Amino acid sequence: MRRIILSTESGADLPGDLAEKYGVQVVPMHIIMDGKDYKDGSLPVQDIFDYHRRTKKIPSTTSTNAHEYQEFFTTIRDEFPNCIIIHIGYTSKASSSFQNAVIAAEDFEDIFLIDALNVTGGLAAVVLYAAELLEKEPGIEPERLVEKIQAIVPKSRLAFIPGDLEFLKAGGRVSNMASLIGALLKIKPCIELKDGKLISTKKYRGKMSRATEKLFMDYLNEFNIDRQQLYFIYSIGLDERIRERMEGISKENGFQNIRWIQAGGMISTHSGAGGFGVAGLEY
Structure with a gap:
């Protein structure tokens, strides 16, 4: 065999x-940063955020x-x-x-x-x-x-809120990014994959703690996700209290296995620090 x-x-x-x-x-x-080509995974993700903080530039991929x-x-x-x-x-x-x-x-x-x-x-x-x-x-x-x-x-469902909209804007990967211009500092967009394209579908206002909870509840209401496994995605900087709250809500909704996935360099370059996402498979 x-x-x-x-x-x-x-x-x-x-x-x-x-x-x-x-x-x-x-x-x-x-990841292209400071004129150098790095293989994703070969440098700490924190270096990407430190580079942006130092230079006000965002790496490309x-x-x-x-x-x-x-x-x-x-x-x-x-x-x-x-x-x-x-x-x-x-x-x-x-x-x-x-x-x-x-x-x-x-x-x-x-x-x-x-x-x-x-x-x-x-x-x-x-x-x-x-x-x-x-x-x-x-x-x-x-x-x-x-x-x-x-x-x-087609049954894999992903939704996330980027941690830093400057990274999202610079990445240029969201199909309807133009619709977010002018309100970048006032909203937290929900980004989903629709037919393979990254699209802003909803907009949340308020603190990240409230936005992540609303995102998760909207996600559960929209998709009939298999309760056997759930994936939470986070980028460096997400408040630990948000992680605890998301785990509590997921258990309340019958999820048996929860796995946290840290966003690597490729994804973090487009979403920034402190982002949150959820993924799972529909029945």
């Missing part, structure tokens, strides 16, 4: 212990390029000869990374590529769904596993 290896990008913010547990291979995206994907897939094959690779990628609507993976995969056999149409915890939820399914059914045919993953992609 040929081994199936799952892979994804650093923009999934997949916790290291879970990547190790399930053998998920992660390829880094890039770039996708994993086709050559890097070729090296990435080759390394996996060298370590796991004759394996089948299933790559679950960062949304193609906000990055060229997935298309670069498509280009690189042309030189390989037995690589399946799935556009998760999601980022950070929403992408991680799909990857972990695949990993847990593979663990439960180690003999599953790769085509069948791919079908199941593709079926769950």
